[in-house]
Structure formats: structure tokens, C-alpha cells
Amino acid sequence: MYSEAYIDYLVHFHGLRDYFECHEILEEHWKENPRGERKLHWVGLIQVAVGLYHHRRSNFIGADRMISNAIRIITTERNELEKLSIDVDQLLFDLSHEQNLINSKAPYAGFEIPINNNDLLEKCRERCTELGCIYGSFSDLSNDDLVHRHTRRDRTEVLEERKEQYRIRQQKRNG
Numbered sequence: 001m002y003s004e005a006y007i008d009y010l011v012h013f014h015g016l017r018d019y020f021e022c023h024e025i026l027e028e029h030w031k032e033n034p035r036g037e038r039k040l041h042w043v044g045l046i047q048v049a050v051g052l053y054h055h056r057r058s059n060f061i062g063a064d065r066m067i068s069n070a071i072r073i074i075t076t077e078r079n080e081l082e083k084l085s086i087d088v089d090q091l092l093f094d095l096s097h098e099q100n101l102i103n104s105k106a107p108y109a110g111f112e113i114p115i116n117n118n119d120l121l122e123k124c125r126e127r128c129t130e131l132g133c134i135y136g137s138f139s140d141l142s143n144d145d146l147v148h149r150h151t152r153r154d155r156t157e158v159l160e161e162r163k164e165q166y167r168i169r170q171q172k173r174n175g
Helices: 005-014 019-030 040-056 060-076 077-081 088-103 119-133 158-172
Strands: none
Touching: 005 019, 005 040, 005 119, 019 040, 040 060, 040 077, 040 088, 060 077, 060 088, 077 158
8 A cells, every 4th residue: 555665764764764765766666667657745755854954954945945945845745645644734834843843944853744643653663673673753953874874975977977967968968
């Protein structure tokens, strides 16, 4: 009923608190569909994770932008998110509260996506146990590798792909 990518997202979100990896997991899942057929509700969940990642790093401008976009998408994609057992009203309320914290430059304190299906919650808890973490645990704000993940990862593959795409564009232009 739920995709493995979605379960992985929830486990990384609520157990490992690795919002950067949440983004990676769902973006890959979202891109499995061809352009024009991609599901916008996944983008909303990606932006929740990215917004929280920015808030945790005190990037208030980036956090506000992402949470604003997430609220807009979640509002329009309510039905799809409810199919994922998300309490959308509670999520929107919590995101609005998070945005108020961001706008007042309050430090990140934690966030939960309200799931209303016990079977899904149990599956996520089991997966967390397998990974050696606890579903619903707090973010380790002293873990710089987690908090600043995008600045500490190996970007060789990304940079090589950009070079290749640039080369392809240049070839097309030059005929």
C-alpha cells in the first residue's frame, strides 16, 4: 500500500532525523515518473524536509521559502497526502507554527509528520529498530555531519554529471 521510498522517508525523517536524505529518497522516487506525470505531493514532502534542514542550520530565509512552498503544495494535494495516512489538517497547523518559529528566528526544536495509521507507524518503528534508531527521537543538533550534511558529502558524481550536461548543451549549440 505504501511505497518503500515513502517508508524510508518517514524512517529517515522521524528516526534518523536525516532531512537531507529524506530529500534524496523522495526526489529519486518522484523522478521515477516521466516529466508531466510526476506527483506534486512528493514535492511537498520533500520541501518539508528541506525546510526543516534549513531551519536546523539557522538558514531562516531558505527555511521560510521551503515551508511556504510546502504549505501551498500540501494544501492543494490534500487528497493524495491523506492517502498516505497523513493528518493534513494537523500537518498544516504544525507547518504554520514552524513557519512562525522560523520567522521569529527561533532555533529548531523538532517536528513530526502526523501519521494516523497504526500499521504504517509500526512498520516505520520496526525499520527504525533494524537501523538502530528510535522512531520519534530528537535531532542530535551536535552532530555536524547530520546538521551540515550537504557541505560534507562527496559531490564528485554531481559535479561530473553537471560537466557532462554542459558538454551536451555545448554540442547541441555548436551543431
